[in-house]
Amino acid sequence: MNKIGIDLGGTKIEGILVDENYEIITRKRISTNQEEGYNSILESIKNLILELVQESDHKVSIGICTPGALSLDTGLIKNSNTQCLIGKDIQNDLKNILHHNVSIENDANCFALAEAKLGAGKNYNLVFGVIMGTGVGGGIIIDGKIHHGRTNIAGEWGHHCLHTGGNLCYCGNKGCVETYISGPALEKKWSVLTSQNQSLSEIIQNSDNHNFPNWKKSFLDDFGLSLANVIDILDPDMIVLGGGVSNIDFLYDEGKSAVYEKVFSDIIDTPIVENVLGDSAGVFGACLL
Numbered sequence: 526m527n528k529i530g531i532d533l534g535g536t537k538i539e540g541i542l543v544d545e546n547y548e549i550i551t552r553k554r555i556s557t558n559q560e561e562g563y564n565s566i567l568e569s570i571k572n573l574i575l576e577l578v579q580e581s582d583h584k585v586s587i588g589i590c591t592p593g594a595l596s597l598d599t600g601l602i603k604n605s606n607t608q609c610l611i612g613k614d615i616q617n618d619l620k621n622i623l624h625h626n627v628s629i630e631n632d633a634n635c636f637a638l639a640e641a642k643l644g645a646g647k648n649y650n651l652v653f654g655v656i657m658g659t660g661v662g663g664g665i666i667i668d669g670k671i672h673h674g675r676t677n678i679a680g681e682w683g684h685h686c687l688h689t690g691g692n693l694c695y696c697g698n699k700g701c702v703e704t705y706i707s708g709p710a711l712e713k714k715w716s717v718l719t720s721q722n723q724s725l726s727e728i729i730q731n732s733d734n735h736n737f738p739n740w741k742k743s744f745l746d747d748f749g750l751s752l753a754n755v756i757d758i759l760d761p762d763m764i765v766l767g768g769g770v771s772n773i774d775f776l777y778d779e780g781k782s783a784v785y786e787k788v789f790s791d792i793i794d795t796p797i798v799e800n801v802l803g804d805s806a807g808v809f810g811a812c813l814l
């Protein structure tokens with residue numbers, strides 16, 4: 526059976542058709558016209574899928590990777606940065622207009638699944654995948670399957686508390702990981718220290734700035750503690766990093782040391798590695814659902 530994977534992003538929707546060995550047959554990309562609303566997005570996804578179906582000479586499975594989580598209660602999308610999807614039953618709506626089964630999963634789980642089966646975590650049993658980008662999320666893959674947990678929140682690493690009474694998070698809690706090591710949080714911290722609004726890549730190139738060591742130290746402390754917590758509880762075979770923040774080189778040496786320092790064990794050698802699939806993790810993860 527061939528597989529179709531759709532990655533539903535805030536600015537673009539990408540789709541791939543792959544064969545049973547996950548070799549890409551076709552890849553297509555369209556823009557997400559958020560301002561045109563939910564029905565228009567639904568129609569665009571449908572057309573994209575139909576184009577991909579046409580190029581397949583076998584039956585297909587269809588998977589969708591979406592930002593935001595699916596409520597276990599209602600099956601509806603919550604917390605999506607593609608705002609017009611919030612509260613929608615996209616899985617059933619697509620099922621109805623395509624007359625075809627559709628699997629759907631959040632982007633952090635898709636990322637972790639793709640890296641565990643086709644990317645950096647191949648041959649590792651328990652893989653913890655982390656996305657550090659505009660938001661922060663995680664996914665737990667055990668023996669090639671997403672571990673959802675009792676209430677579907679397993680791996681929601683970005684919203685565990687790092688600092689009691691700390692930064693206010695959009696989720697309503699204070700001190701969430703996301704408010705310290707997401708791209709926007711790191712840029713905000715820099716602007717508080719330096720009164721300069723710079724992008725993360727500009728900040729990294731600004732290591733001569735006298736505020737840089739300070740900024741970097743608190744970043745590494747937060748990164749270290751947040752992943753040490755994961756290792757203490759899950760003891761994964763590998764941690765794979767993704768998202769824009771994961772492009773920062775020092776996470777893989779000094780960052781790794783900052784994690785190791787805080788782990789409750791005298792033997793610690795958990796690999797903390799960069800992703801292999803890059804931006805394609807979402808579409809491949811969707812194919813694997």
Ligand SMILES: [Zn+2]
Nearest residue numbers: 684694696701
């Ligand atoms: Zn939060």
